Every structure is written in structure tokens, then in C-alpha cells.
Amino acid sequence: YLDSKRNAFPRFFFISDDELLSILGSRDPCCVQEHMIKMYDNIASLRFDEIGGETxxxxxxxxxxEVMEFRKPVPVEGRVEEWMMKVLL
Incomplete structure (x- = not known):
């Protein structure tokens, strides 16, 4: 199960099984924050906002x-590995 999640989003290989389970088991998308620095070199966090009732x-x-604004906001919907992959694009 964890390998399939890591194959879908390879940056999950940089965190432990327990850390990955805590991300996958949470309904709060902000739970990825504490693991960002391990998955991305020098990226400490993501900025989440509400636009039209959507996170x-x-x-x-x-x-x-330093803040790198996205040209287009990335909707936080579906599986975490799916929207995290969209963050990379």
C-alpha cells in the first residue's frame, strides 16, 4: 500500500512509513506541513487558502x-498524492 502511494508521488520516499501513514490517515491537508522540509530541499511549507469555499x-x-506564489492555485481535492503531484507541476 505505501509503495503504491510512493510510486504515485515519489517524494514520499523521503519520509518514513510512520510519517507517510500520518499524512494518509489525516483528513486535514495541512498535515503535510511538518514533512515538507524532508520532501523538498529548502521548502518549509505550503500556503493554504480558501477560495469560494474550496481549499x-x-x-x-x-x-x-521566501514565498513562491503559484500562477494558478492548486485545488486540494482527492487523494493527497494526486494534489501534491499537481503542486509540483
């Missing part, structure tokens, strides 16, 4: 506090 990711924030 979206609008930016990445570096460990130094």
Missing part, C-alpha cells in the same frame, strides 16, 4: 521565508 494551495514558502 487551495497558493504558494510554497522556503525555510528563509
Amino acid at each position: 487551495v494551495v497558493t504558494a510554497m514558502v522556503s525555510a528563509e521565508g
